[in-house]
Amino acid sequence: MSFTFRHLLGTEALSREEILFLLDQSRAFQEIQRHPLKKLATLRGKSVVLAFFETSTRTRISFGTAAARLGADTMNLQAESSSVAKGESLVDTARTLEAMKPDVIVIRHAASGAPHFVAERLGIPVINAGDGLHEHPSQGLLDALTIRDRLGRLEDLNVTIVGDIRHSRVARSNIHVLSKFGCRITLCGPAMWIPPEMTQLAPGIRLEPALACALRGAHVVMVLRVQTERLLEPALPPDEYIRLYQLTPERLALARPDAALMHPGPMIRGLEIDPAVADSPQSCVLEQVTNGVAVRMALLYLLTGGAPSGTEGARPAAPAAG
């Protein structure tokens, strides 16, 4: 198979084979991160719109770096300094951007489903860079790539995600990826952040409010950032969160000795994670960042490639036309 999507809106709709294909394609772009000269001319003359209707630093820089390394130009839209602040509707903003003839548009928006709405109305590929509480598919893919590199496989892993799962699009995109590989996913956090309906996202999800129980036997421990403003509704004092849920070396020791420790960033040391854990050899945090650029290069390369490549080219391991 090969990648037949025109857009990347979420990981939920991706099949296991499609995910593996994207991860395999990302390998070539991982190598480029190690080159002394990292700039390609592959997408020379193509332009990428980075439409961030919600603030973002690392995801925007990551997509911008990916585009630059492929030789594409980027056009930036930041909501706070744009016509969006003047009341323009999403569809009008999107059509205006499209009229500048970009080849792909990367969208982050506070409303779940906004990238889908835009994708239905524009004639160019759309990449979802995070929509509301829904999905952040490139993060789910880069996390899968990082796990596969660290542990050598994606199949049948015990994955524990700790934090505010309810409000996390990162958690959702990861769940949709990892559940397709038979991973047993444990969601851990205060009860208000792991509501029962979370188990309906995919098969094999377990809710576990006690961190020690959630960590035992984990191959992967994913810590989410605590958005301090969320601690107000209902109130959970930060001290209490730290006491119950901060990932400390002692707690991480309950997981498997080779467990991969992940964090999507930005990381708040001393709140959700102990600095000693963040800097431990088990931490994959910086690999996640590097892999993020590689995955986004692969996505930009594939989605700007024009018509879906159909069934020709076969599996990733098959001979390339090149």
Added chain:
Amino acid sequence: MPTREKAQLLNAAETGRTIERLAHEIVEKTGGQHGVALIGIRRRGVPLAQRLARTIRASTGAEVPIGMLDITLYRDDLSLVAAHPIVQSSDIPFSVDDRDVILVDDVLYTGRTARAAINALFDLGRPRRIQLCALVDRGHRELPIAADYAGRRIETRADETIEVRLSEVDGEDRVMLVTGEPAPAARAGDT
């Protein structure tokens, strides 16, 4: 799209002997193997480079480092093809700085693959010298590129294709001249 075998140019034994002769030529021309590295261009350049290195080792004892290179991201026709082709990984486990790098491919045709490979090497460093080795040179160059080592030089027409089959990839060694439409696996840009 039917393809028709027109003629076998080299059988298994001849293919093997041609590769051996190329290896000996490389030894002769490069003198000592100091600083020489072979980089096979995916796909069939890779097993070719491996066989050349084996032959060189057998005859001189010198260990020649081997790398493999995928040139997809350096193709000059990406904006023309219907869909971006699958990217394969490259693996060059040594620094190309100050080395005598010999690019190895099965067929030299328009020269566009060699151009792409040269660009790719420059992104990795500054080789002292880059040379080109092809099992078959079929002519029809579109760029000022020539093989430093050519196993066979064969006159072809534009509507013909050279099909190199190597046991590592295809289960047999032979070289054929084929007429008609290019096979589905043929490279969109060039060979």
